[in-house]
Amino acid sequence: MLNKIAKTEVRVQLFVFFPLILIIGLHWIAPEFSQFLARSFPIAVYCLLVLTISLSVLMRQWRWLYSLSLIASHYIVVQNTLQQPLENPQAAAIYYFLPIIFSVLILGLEFIKTPQLPTRIGFAFLSGLFLLPLCMQWLGLESILITPNTPGFFIEPINETARYSWFFLLMVVTISLSGVAFLYLRHSNNQEYSQFAAWFSIMLFYIYIEQAHMSGWMTLAATFCLLVSLSGQMLKLAYIDELTQLPQRRALLGHLSRLGKRSAVTMLDVDHFKKFNDTWGHDVGDQVLKLIASILSKTRGVKAYRYGGEEFTLVFNHDDPEIIAERLEYIRARVANYPLVFRQSSRPKDHQTGKQARGHNNVGKILHVSISLGCAIRRPGEHTEPLLKRADQALYQAKNAGRNQVTFADQPLARVDLKHTKLS
Numbered sequence: 001m002l003n004k005i006a007k008t009e010v011r012v013q014l015f016v017f018f019p020l021i022l023i024i025g026l027h028w029i030a031p032e033f034s035q036f037l038a039r040s041f042p043i044a045v046y047c048l049l050v051l052t053i054s055l056s057v058l059m060r061q062w063r064w065l066y067s068l069s070l071i072a073s074h075y076i077v078v079q080n081t082l083q084q085p086l087e088n089p090q091a092a093a094i095y096y097f098l099p100i101i102f103s104v105l106i107l108g109l110e111f112i113k114t115p116q117l118p119t120r121i122g123f124a125f126l127s128g129l130f131l132l133p134l135c136m137q138w139l140g141l142e143s144i145l146i147t148p149n150t151p152g153f154f155i156e157p158i159n160e161t162a163r164y165s166w167f168f169l170l171m172v173v174t175i176s177l178s179g180v181a182f183l184y185l186r187h188s189n190n191q192e193y194s195q196f197a198a199w200f201s202i203m204l205f206y207i208y209i210e211q212a213h214m215s216g217w218m219t220l221a222a223t224f225c226l227l228v229s230l231s232g233q234m235l236k237l238a239y240i241d242e243l244t245q246l247p248q249r250r251a252l253l254g255h256l257s258r259l260g261k262r263s264a265v266t267m268l269d270v271d272h273f274k275k276f277n278d279t280w281g282h283d284v285g286d287q288v289l290k291l292i293a294s295i296l297s298k299t300r301g302v303k304a305y306r307y308g309g310e311e312f313t314l315v316f317n318h319d320d321p322e323i324i325a326e327r328l329e330y331i332r333a334r335v336a337n338y339p340l341v342f343r344q345s346s347r348p349k350d351h352q353t354g355k356q357a358r359g360h361n362n363v364g365k366i367l368h369v370s371i372s373l374g375c376a377i378r379r380p381g382e383h384t385e386p387l388l389k390r391a392d393q394a395l396y397q398a399k400n401a402g403r404n405q406v407t408f409a410d411q412p413l414a415r416v417d418l419k420h421t422k423l424s
């Protein structure tokens with residue numbers, strides 16, 4: 001069963017469908033206006049494709065580039081072959097088989113590990129993706145694919161106005177349902193959701209092909225869906241720390257610039273982390289940072305950031321010393337009491353350290369780490385720089401006083417010892 005957090009993430013990711021919903025809404029509410037906008041097709045569609053492709057290249061987001069090039073080549077084929085009555089055998093062949101090839105390719109991208117660029121294999125993969133839909137046009141498919149032996153149900157239209165066959169409709173419904181289930185259960189990311197939204201938009205084009213400018217609108221929707229998730233990815237790269245998934249220093253500076261009058265800042269540092277890394281390996285050290293980040297993000301009433309290295313910054317939007325002290329002691333004790341189990345898979349990669357850790361049959365051994373915290377409560381009119389500096393000095397005091405403790409700036413050392421307290 002999915003927990004509450006996962007469900008919230010899924011809801012946020014559904015946001016990538018927004019452009020598609022917006023375009024459908026525009027068609028419905030203001031058909032004349034959408035007809036007016038459609039006069040800019042196909043130039044507007046190509047422009048958006050080029051812009052989004054350029055962004056994905058600049059940001060080195062190859063998964064987006066692969067999906068976008070597929071959408072671009074699909075649009076080129078549609079422009080070249082489907083702007084004529086479907087009675088034309090070549091148009092009919094493209095109409096029946098292009099959506100199948102497109103579905104296999106774009107949804108296949110969700111399952112495979114795509115190659116990096118710029119590499120030879122990456123370029124080959126990209127060219128293959130771009131050329132495959134175009135090959136359908138060049139091959140003269142009507143003679144190859146539609147023969148007297150082709151099963152009738154496969155290609156026969158439902159009726160005069162709806163050109164899609166029952167088979168096609170069944171395929172769209174089946175893939176949609178399994179796609180949603182797949183994305184939901186796998187806790188997929190924004191990119192995978194937007195890829196699915198792009199596929200869904202293109203399938204809508206095939207269902208409503210009789211409507212004017214449908215290929216332009218749905219390609220526009222597909223590209224916008226990917227653009228939304230690409231923008232989300234850009235924000236994530238700029239503000240979220242890859243290892244801990246906490247906001248990083250740039251986000252902290254943004255928060256500090258709009259810090260309220262009543263607030264407090266805490267610097268947190270892992271104790272003897274160098275020694276810990278040297279003994280148990282960098283990978284285990286990374287697990288410790290992840291654990292601390294997870295404890296911090298689950299603690300109510302505090303906003304946590306990864307300041308850099310093994311340092312974190314916590315921001316309180318109030319200056320009640322008792323509540324702050326209670327929260328910080330809770331975090332300190334939670335980390336100190338957390339039993340980390342040393343596993344073989346996470347043993348040090350470095351030979352010497354690895355030998356040391358394995359040599360004493362350490363697998364299954366319970367490890368503990370501790371943290372020191374220095375807190376500064378904002379003075380009236382105090383700028384953020386001196387505030388951070390005072391928090392840093394308080395942290396320094398905590399380290400000097402023996403570590404594994406919380407210290408407040410400008411106050412005599414007051415420490416609540418929770419070492420033996422059992423916390424849930």
Ligand SMILES: Nc1nc2c(ncn2[C@@H]2O[C@H](COP(=O)(O)OP(=O)(O)OP(=O)(O)O)[C@@H](O)[C@H]2O)c(=O)[nH]1
Nearest residue numbers: 269270271272273274275277282283285286309310
């Ligand atoms: N595993 C891991 N280690 C990191 C990361 N960032 C920084 N470190 C390590 O953190 C250690 C910090 O060590 P120091 O600043 O010397 O301090 P310390 O050993 O924690 O000692 P005290 O702070 O005085 O208790 C260094 O060995 C860094 O390599 C990271 O992302 N992952």
